[in-house]
Amino acid sequence: MNLRESVGIALGGIRANKLRSFLTLLGTIIGVASVIAVVSFVEGMNKFVTDKLLNAGANVFVVDKYGFIGSEEAFEAARRRPDVTLDDADDLRLGIRNASMVVGEAEGNTSVHYRDHVLKGVSVHGRGAGYDVVDDIAIGEGRHLTEFDDRRREPVCVIGPEVAEELFANVDPIGHRIRIGVQDFEVVGLTQAKGKLFGITQDRFVTIPVRTFQKFFQERGSFSIAVKSDDESSLPLAEQEARNIMRARRHQRPGQPDLFGITTSETWLELYHKLTGGIFIVTIGVAAISLLVGGIVIMNIMLVSVTERTREIGIRKALGARRHDILAQFLVESTTLSLAGGVIGILLGAGLALGVGAVSPLPAAVSLPAVLLGVIMSTGVGVFFGSYPAVRAARLDPIDALRHE
Amino acid sequence: MLIAIQDLHRVYQVGDQEVRALDGVDLNIDKNEYVAIMGPSGSGKSTLMNILGCLDTPSQGSYRLKGLEIGKMSDDELARIRNVEIGFVFQTFNLLPRADALHNVELPLVYAGAKHEERRARAKEVLTTVGLGDRMKHRPNELSGGQRQRVAIARALVNRPSIILADEPTGNLDSRTGEEIMVAFENIWRQGNTVILVTHEPDVAEHARRIVRMKDGRIESDTVNPNPRSPAPASPPAHA
Ligand SMILES: Nc1ncnc2c1ncn2[C@@H]1O[C@H](COP(=O)(O)OP(=O)(O)OP(=O)(O)O)[C@@H](O)[C@H]1O
Ligand SMILES: [Mg+2]
Numbered sequence: 001m002n003l004r005e006s007v008g009i010a011l012g013g014i015r016a017n018k019l020r021s022f023l024t025l026l027g028t029i030i031g032v033a034s035v036i037a038v039v040s041f042v043e044g045m046n047k048f049v050t051d052k053l054l055n056a057g058a059n060v061f062v063v064d065k066y067g068f069i070g071s072e073e074a075f076e077a078a079r080r081r082p083d084v085t086l087d088d089a090d091d092l093r094l095g096i097r098n099a100s101m102v103v104g105e106a107e108g109n110t111s112v113h114y115r116d117h118v119l120k121g122v123s124v125h126g127r128g129a130g131y132d133v134v135d136d137i138a139i140g141e142g143r144h145l146t147e148f149d150d151r152r153r154e155p156v157c158v159i160g161p162e163v164a165e166e167l168f169a170n171v172d173p174i175g176h177r178i179r180i181g182v183q184d185f186e187v188v189g190l191t192q193a194k195g196k197l198f199g200i201t202q203d204r205f206v207t208i209p210v211r212t213f214q215k216f217f218q219e220r221g222s223f224s225i226a227v228k229s230d231d232e233s234s235l236p237l238a239e240q241e242a243r244n245i246m247r248a249r250r251h252q253r254p255g256q257p258d259l260f261g262i263t264t265s266e267t268w269l270e271l272y273h274k275l276t277g278g279i280f281i282v283t284i285g286v287a288a289i290s291l292l293v294g295g296i297v298i299m300n301i302m303l304v305s306v307t308e309r310t311r312e313i314g315i316r317k318a319l320g321a322r323r324h325d326i327l328a329q330f331l332v333e334s335t336t337l338s339l340a341g342g343v344i345g346i347l348l349g350a351g352l353a354l355g356v357g358a359v360s361p362l363p364a365a366v367s368l369p370a371v372l373l374g375v376i377m378s379t380g381v382g383v384f385f386g387s388y389p390a391v392r393a394a395r396l397d398p399i400d401a402l403r404h405e
Numbered sequence: 406m407l408i409a410i411q412d413l414h415r416v417y418q419v420g421d422q423e424v425r426a427l428d429g430v431d432l433n434i435d436k437n438e439y440v441a442i443m444g445p446s447g448s449g450k451s452t453l454m455n456i457l458g459c460l461d462t463p464s465q466g467s468y469r470l471k472g473l474e475i476g477k478m479s480d481d482e483l484a485r486i487r488n489v490e491i492g493f494v495f496q497t498f499n500l501l502p503r504a505d506a507l508h509n510v511e512l513p514l515v516y517a518g519a520k521h522e523e524r525r526a527r528a529k530e531v532l533t534t535v536g537l538g539d540r541m542k543h544r545p546n547e548l549s550g551g552q553r554q555r556v557a558i559a560r561a562l563v564n565r566p567s568i569i570l571a572d573e574p575t576g577n578l579d580s581r582t583g584e585e586i587m588v589a590f591e592n593i594w595r596q597g598n599t600v601i602l603v604t605h606e607p608d609v610a611e612h613a614r615r616i617v618r619m620k621d622g623r624i625e626s627d628t629v630n631p632n633p634r635s636p637a638p639a640s641p642p643a644h645a
Pocket of ligand 2: 450
């Protein structure tokens, strides 16, 4: 009805006293901004994780010595387990009917030389043939490593584009010899770029056959085995088969806990959700406290406003305003106020998220639901904390109100 | 009968003391009467006006407006009666300070639920008839006392009420300006409206056609004014 008027009064009040309004709305602004920022980050990460982490290793699980370690005790217990060997990998490859690929793997870190160029801290992957299928790695130039390379423990390698870039600059690396650690390797392939995952490059590595790795870098120690199932539905079957085979190879009795670990992308997803869930709970706490404080400040301002404008209320009532007219007027006012705080909060939160997203590897995505959430929250604060002052205004006796000085 | 009041009482409780502001008032007022209510301070004039204007309800007795019993009405029903039937003019003008003249005059129509354009047009029309056609965008603090009271009169008239109630409408004005306001009331009455006003000043009361005198919450006398003060020019007053 006189919505425009009430909104106008509220906005006029905000404009007339910017500093006071800002302080009034600070709680609401902080509450909404923190929610928007965190929701934006979490949504950005969600998207990122589903896009990259899951799709890259789709339908893959990993068998290794440790599995997913949640505590120090678990780590101590896992340390005493037998190592996972490449023989385990061979048996799994033969035994699991639901697997399309089984690859033994190990990983190290060393420096790589080409003539007088040195790269320090390069990931060295030892991997069995078929790693390209498991991790969805496409070759850019040359060829992938093969079963043949592996069996003969050939000193050959495939390198990531970043390594190629930094070692070879403009030279075609295929056919050249590089030194990995203390051993010379021939570059037979160059992979296509994969980009970054959580700000960490996926293109700075050298991959060598896993048995070559065993020979030069890791004569003893445990390997991990990546198993890719035929498709999503056969993933649990493949996992069960792997478990049975591994238990049989370790002569485990029924009921005895696995002497090896199996980690699926589900495991990581669970951890991830636990993490973001924690962030959410903390944010909800911060937001709730800010909004509570913000709401009380708004309530206070509205009570002052009702007192200051008692005479106006009397005049309006004398001219025919009913209770709900006055109620609506003050509710619209408090809601406009808190909504203004909400809008500032949304802009601030989105700006924060996008700003941090731009200068850091943390991905951020401001989504419509997050913005709606901010709008709903601030509206709710205005309505909830504006009710009491509005009811007080609506209940004023017209004569008392008119007499008010 | 427009207004029928029988044995009306209004008692205020102040601490453990009862103040009988109205103590048995009987009063009938017809359509298109012009009544002045006089009496010493504290005699209950304002109390009676508040009840007449449905801002307050009697403690006892009956007030019927157009046959409807006011004492039995809810707050919202009273608000509706005030909106439709009553036009108030106050001693202290009681305009909204932050709103311009036009908006002040529009207010009763806002609560009557009139559409924006309709409100605008009607408010402009009434402001023009009280001689403020060129002051519509002015706020109260940009207007003289006489102009403010004319805005208030326009506001009282805008929803075409049955009764215009004015409690000391000239009380805050100098005598010349007060006289201009009385000319406005004269015109309103001549156009067929019912006007009831409270005043201390005999000069002001002399404009009315009927004079009711109160004392101690009762009506002391109720007489026809034999020779009302010469009606001023029928044209709107010159700008003050
Ligand atoms: N809200 C109230 N509470 C208590 N007593 C009141 C109240 N309003 C009025 N009264 C008392 O009722 C009596 C009548 O008051 P009222 O205002 O009607 O007088 P009045 O005739 O209008 O006087 P004045 O000419 O001074 O305006 C007075 O004694 C006054 O003190
Ligand atoms: Mg009085």
